[in-house]
Amino acid sequence: MDNNGEGPSRADPVVGGPEPSGPFALEQFFVGPLPHPAILAGYEQIQAGLAERIVAMTEIEGAHRRTLERDREIADTKHAGRGQWMAFGISLLCLAVAAWVAVQAGAWAAAPFALGGGVYPLVAAFLRERAPTRR
Numbered sequence: 001m002d003n004n005g006e007g008p009s010r011a012d013p014v015v016g017g018p019e020p021s022g023p024f025a026l027e028q029f030f031v032g033p034l035p036h037p038a039i040l041a042g043y044e045q046i047q048a049g050l051a052e053r054i055v056a057m058t059e060i061e062g063a064h065r066r067t068l069e070r071d072r073e074i075a076d077t078k079h080a081g082r083g084q085w086m087a088f089g090i091s092l093l094c095l096a097v098a099a100w101v102a103v104q105a106g107a108w109a110a111a112p113f114a115l116g117g118g119v120y121p122l123v124a125a126f127l128r129e130r131a132p133t134r135r
Contacts (some may be wrong), residue, residue, distance in 0.1 A: 033058045089125040094119045 030036040034055065036041070044051040098113035 003135060083126040087123040090119060090123055090126070 030039075034040065040051045040054065043054060094113055098110040101113055102110035
């Protein structure tokens with residue numbers, strides 16, 4: 001306790017605990033896009049306007065990050081749409097080949113084409129969503 005009984009002293013960091021026998025370190029951390037306000041005030045004391053520059057830099061970086069995330073969402077949406085169109089095109093091609101084979105060789109010969117045969121895994125590959133990759 002302090003000499004006036006208000007709380008722990010620098011020499012007694014844990015109330016009720018043993019006093020440190022040697023040097024000790026106090027570790028603090030602050031999570032966020034900006035430094036802790038006390039640290040930001042310290043930057044301002046070092047050079048006038050420095051805190052404002054740090055805040056402006058953080059705002060610019062945040063806007064840039066949001067732009068990148070928006071662009072990634074747009075690209076992912078276009079990619080998914082392109083895959084659906086490719087799957088649709090392959091399915092139509094398969095049905096067209098089945099119709100041609102049916103006319104040329106009979107309905108039973110066209111069945112593998114009409115039912116997809118080995119085309120369904122290919123179509124499924126275009127429709128399947130991939131897990132997002134982080135760079």
